[in-house]
Amino acid sequence: VSSTDQSEMWRISPYLRERNWGHLDRLKEEDRQALYAQNLQDMDTTPFYWKPPNGEALCEVSARLRLFMDTLHRAYSEHNVIAVCHGEVIDSFRIELERMTEHDFMEIKKDRSQKVYNCSIITPVLIRKQMKSALFTLTKESLQLFMIRSESSRKLNGEPMALRIF
Secondary structure, three states: OEOOOOOOEOOOOHHHOOOOOHHHOOOOHHHHHHHHHHHHHHHHHOOOOOOOOOOOOHHHHHHHHHHHHHHHHHHOOOOOOOOOOOHHHHHHHHHHHOOOOHHHHHHHHHOHHHOOOOOEEEEEEEEOOEEEEEEEEOOHHHHHHHHOOOOOOOOOOOOOOEEEEO
């Protein structure tokens, strides 16, 4: 889908598709546990390399994203780009951009403050020559803020958009 201005185009990229959960996709949690308990235990041991039955490991998602980032570098380096994707794809972006080790990734998965919630906006930020991720978490109230016309003086009750730098 594209706007009338050719400089502003939306493109669908298969590289940004959600992680494939294979046989675990669309199963209720109790069914997952009943059918794949041992496999799910392995997920806690090596979350980056763990692969759902007939699914995709997070390291495979990261490999896909490297192709996406190569395309961005080659074809869109003079443009601003917005990538809209799911949480595990965002995790993979962070792994690649922040050059995380498997140990680093396991540590952030344990830290609740690192969780990417629905309607979050993440942007890479260079801090002291190290790539970090800035996370904007939209609350219901802050999402309304974006919908209000700029000339409106209406005030919102609730928390403003929160910014966290990991």
